[in-house]
Amino acid sequence: MTNISKEAKIEMLKKLIEIRRFEEKTVQLYQTAKIWGYLHPSLGQEAIAVGACSAITGDDYIVSTHRGHGHCIAKGANLNLMMAELLGKATGYCKGRGGSMHIADTELKMLGANGIVGGGIPISVGAGFSCKMDGNGKVVICFFGDGASNNGVFHESLNMASVFKLPVIYICENNLYAISMCSRESVACKNVGDRASSYGMPGYIIDGNDLTEVYETVKKAADDARKGNGPSLIEAQTYRWGGHHPNDPGAYKDKEEADYYKKEKDPVVNFKKKLMAEGIITDRDIDKFEDEIKKMIDDSVKFAEESPEPELDKFLEEVKQI
């Protein structure tokens, strides 16, 4: 990460904090029933979203998952529109039609979160074909979890992407749990990353809580993809701090394991410490960032709360067009 500017590192830190605080706020709003339905916070996994999205350009695509808030924010999503969507408001990214699991933005080249585990993996193949046909060096990042890597479409899609040498970077966020199923018990080989060899593509197994490592690996995979060398599979090992959703106490998780990740492997704290050790930021800077981000998030809640609900009459008119 030596060739990354100081400014870029600070931006990455801000994004990490932005995701952390946004997710904390959504959990709070869920617990007070302002957000309902399903909510899958990405607390503890922030470094993957930020490291990966910082390693590509604004013209590159991402395909996300049900645990996708971090990906959206890292790609530059507007917090007001995200929060309004979570509150089901007409001003939200999806006009209140989609909620947490369906946020998408054409401008940001964000091809959608997804409510179906593994559902986005085949879609990334098509975006890969599109980039290849356009021939202008764009790439696609496809995020998915350890659970999705056991799904049939994972095999079909990685095989097809490799056969056609498509510029797709497959990033498995192995957070150890697919709802309650631990990946140690559900993945037949030692690592998800080992599966890359079946598809004739490079496989990387990395510490997903280390932003620098994520950034550098994705950068390399993206460079390879841009050169026409085809897809890569990156297993970014991380930890889902919470349950599957805020109402899941995670009784199936080991307490020592949870403590270890929260104390030793906090991606936000560790990156903060790193930048302080490098003399790039000070405590005062952190306080300033926290204040700025708190204001952005409070503003987004205010925007969402003050936004109108979708109109029923308009809905009934729209239905006729479907």
Next chain:
Amino acid sequence: MREIEYREAIREAVIEEMDSDEKVFLIGEDIGVYGGAFRAYKGLIDKYGPERVINTPISEAAIIGAGIGAALTGYRPIAEIMFIDFTTLTMDQIVNQAAKIRYMTGDSLNVPLVIRTQGGAGRGVAAQHSQSLEAWFYHVPGLKVVMPATSYDVKGLLKTAIRDDNPVMFIEHKMIYLNKGPVPEEEYTIPFGKADIKREGEDVTIFAYSNMVFKSLEAAGELQKDGISCEIIDPRTLVPLDIEAIISSVKKTGRLVVVSEACRRGSVASDISAMVTEEAFDFLDAPIKIVAGLNTPIPYNSTLEQASIPHAADIVKAVKEIVKK
């Protein structure tokens, strides 16, 4: 007017659209030198090359996903699923993804994707290659469902499907690829949601689509000998459905026979019958008759296979039962 085969009409539509829009491409199994299972894409690999005629591994879900992903990023793919029976392998991508993406993302994204496939019995290919599954897709909000019977219709509707900004299930029938029909030399398109009167008549309305249009025409010829005049309404697209055309014909004839090769339980035919009952009950002079496939996996043995789907004689019988009344 010249007459060309149904599969040739498909090929012409594809060529015209690929020539006029560089964003149109083909993706599917055995569509390269093989030319597609029914040879509708014969020679296209030579004409357009492997970049635009993408011959894939056997990976149905990834084929549809590839179509969706390319559609989301500026292309207009035509994804082929060789048999409608194989759409079962790709239902998440069709039903949860393609059909819903535009709506659930608040119109942020849209999916201009055509899924070409074919169904139907009659070729001795048994239970996993002969189904009529249109009702599944008809049932899912967000999908258009097109089922052309003639060369003229298949060409004009496929061009419209390719230009549509939303996903279209384009369902052909394996028994009609070699049927010849008039197709003008000059370019044309056919709008969705506009039924075609395949035969005008006075005494009874027959609603039929896809291969059943031909069975109904045969039946109408027979019935004419007995002085019964049939009007055949071919909706051509099930979604959107030209219900007005059906109602207006029923208002004229007072009688309706709904024909469908698909088995009756949960069928499009049942839904049409319900709609007409709701909308035009007072105009009916007799109960609506449904002539549909039996509720069975399609058998291999030819006698059993033929017994499982409707024929002209079944339509004749149904018409006579209600015209008597």
